[in-house]
Amino acid sequence: MSNVSILANPLLNKGTGFKQEERDEMGLNGLIPPVVQSIEEQERQVYSQYQSKSSRLEQRIFLMDIYKTNRTLFYYTMEKHLVEFMPVVYDPVVADAIEEYSDRFVSPDAVYLSIHDQEHIKDALESFADGRDIRLIVVTDSEGILGMGDCGINGVEIATGKLAVYTAAAGVDPSKVLPVVLDVGTNNKELLDNPNYLGNKHERIRGGAYDQFIDKFVKEVTNLFPKALLHWEDFGRSNAAKILEKYQSTICTINDDIQGTGIVILAALLGSMKVSKLPMNQQKVLIFGAGTAGIGIANQILEEMLRTNDITHEEAKKRFYLVDQQGLLTDDLPDLTDGQKKFARPQAELNRKTLKDLKDIIAFVKPTVLIGTSTTPNAFTEEAIKEMAKHVERPAIFPISNPTKLIEAKAADVIKWTDGKALVCTGIPSDDVEYNGVTYQIGQGNNALMYPGLGLGIIVAEAKIVTQNMLSAAARAVGELVDPKVEGASILPPVADLQNVSKVVAEAVVAQAIKDGINQRDIADVKEEVSRSIWKPRY
Structure with missing residues (x-):
């Protein structure tokens, strides 16, 4: 490779970081400033x-x-x-x-x-x-x-x-x-x-x-x-x-909008459950926005219900309610996607009525979890959130649409409207909320908490495919990082801890890939192999 090619290659170029012996060896003298930094x-x-x-x-x-x-x-x-x-x-x-x-x-x-x-x-x-x-x-x-x-x-x-x-x-x-x-x-x-x-x-x-x-x-x-x-x-x-x-x-493939979003919100739900103590088979999930992300979230939570509780597939599906542009999705609506059809409610439940207003839907469903993937700004109104707080002691409320201008509700408002009872994560970075002497830390339902570690684990294991078990292992690993003893603590780890979170996720994914028998290389020590595989930006 020529000296000019080295400087033009971002994976090889160090600019003024080339040491003098490197400059001599590669013929770089005169092609970069003489000072070595x-x-x-x-x-x-x-x-x-x-x-x-x-x-x-x-x-x-x-x-x-x-x-x-x-x-x-x-x-x-x-x-x-x-x-x-x-x-x-x-x-x-x-x-x-x-x-x-x-x-x-x-x-x-x-x-x-x-x-x-x-x-x-x-x-x-x-x-x-x-x-x-x-x-x-x-x-x-x-x-x-x-x-x-x-x-x-x-x-x-x-x-x-x-x-x-x-x-x-x-x-x-x-x-x-x-x-x-x-x-x-x-x-x-x-x-x-x-x-x-x-x-x-x-x-x-x-x-x-x-x-x-x-x-x-x-x-x-x-x-x-x-x-x-x-x-x-x-x-x-x-x-x-x-x-x-x-x-x-x-x-070996993933779709982050479907699976990444699904497992980060599952992790947030698992984190909230450590505080609320409400088990998975008693959760009632209302998803506002039944597109790719919303369906992905529903599927991941459904899989976890089936994995951790004595509940049939049909019983578990009955605990999900999806809302899209048509209102609460029912099985008589035309042009539903395959994913929407899976969770559409029988029209008979509504007595032939159509529910479109979110407050009315919440009053009908009485959800324990409300997730926003609609990109409809301010869709979670004060009236709707207060209605939800009537029916559950610690409601899990996740307005995760982004960017900021499209979020369904601000974290500070949700905390205020529920008198500090809501367990909140948002799709955008949210400042701490001070309310009645308590500092509420707001977790960010950011896929970056999941897909980097998931990807690293898949790469380390040389996985043949990506199993549902591996996805669930990633979500559980993040959910376990929540400390329920601290009042106002976030239900997801902060972005500041992203590198440690990614390492924890990768370790869980590699371990699960080995259990599932889909790894293509032998790994004696999972933690050691993950640590060894992490690239560091150093000259």
Whole structure:
């Protein structure tokens, strides 16, 4: 590799961090400034420049420039400022980066696969991998980005951002990852009308042609990278579950919107149960927003009910109530998705009435758990929350839609409206709430508590597939981190503890993979092997 190529490779480049002997050996003298800096000195300079930026979007653009030039320095700096950088590198600031991706485009940073150029899928994947041992692939078609919808090729920022969190949180080796965006068109008129838009300028292709494109992609990925975890991200409602169900029993794959969201909210529920002491088979779950995330949450909680209690599948399903645009979902409604049909209530229960108002639904259902995945701001009204608090001593209330402008209710309001009784987690970072002399810490129902450790565990085990047992083990591991003896304590661990949480999750996942017999390598000591596998950003 030439000296110029070394400086152009973000996985190899150290910038001014190259020692003199390295400069001599690689022929770098005169190609970088003569001063040799430690990574600590470089980090201080990066952080100072970061602080000088005028907006969070500008901060993100600056950080991703470092990402594209010196991956080790990027992750070292992020490690030092993890809580501060997480919302900038990923959610919610990634939404601004997505909106402006084509307009601000400078250089490629992923694999861009077009439905019209399938003959080059293998070549593109091989070229981007460049001989690296790829163990993790994040792929999106950007149709169902939470709070934004269809973003076309601009959604590539989701893939790169998600992979950045995998490494920052769990130490997944950045040399072994690959971001991919699948371009099948877009139904976003603003993008189609934008002369700078870089994706295919036509409406989304669906049906058989779409399915064949996915099949071709999966075939090439699994042939080229047989030990890789394939992570599907932000696929639309009509495709997300269908794709996962098609491949999950034959290849190593997850869908974070379905399974990641499901297990982090299951973990929050398990954490709340340590406080409320209400067992799983007595929970009554109301999910407000029956899209991909809502159905994924329902399925994960249902699986846990069946796993931990003497209850039949039909009895467990009766403890779920889902609400979507039509109101409380009943079995007589047209155009329900397969996931919605699974949980739709018999119309006879409602005496032929239609329930649409959330307060009325709560009065009818009397739930112990209320989960918001609707992206409908302020949908959890004071009247609705007070109605819920009438029927349960410690209601679990999780408004998890994001970004901030789309959240169903603010944590401080939920605490106030329930007189401090609610066990709350939100989908956005929430400040502590002071109420009646108690400090309530608000857990963030952030998938980042789950998918990095889940992915690391899958990679360490070299799992053939991802089992339901592994998902449940991850959720239980996080739920166990809650301390119920502290009044006002969070029902989820804080983002500040993300690296430790990811390690705990990875250990639980590896142990479960071994129990399930789907690991492809022998592991004598799970904790030791997980620790050994964590990549550290050091020169």
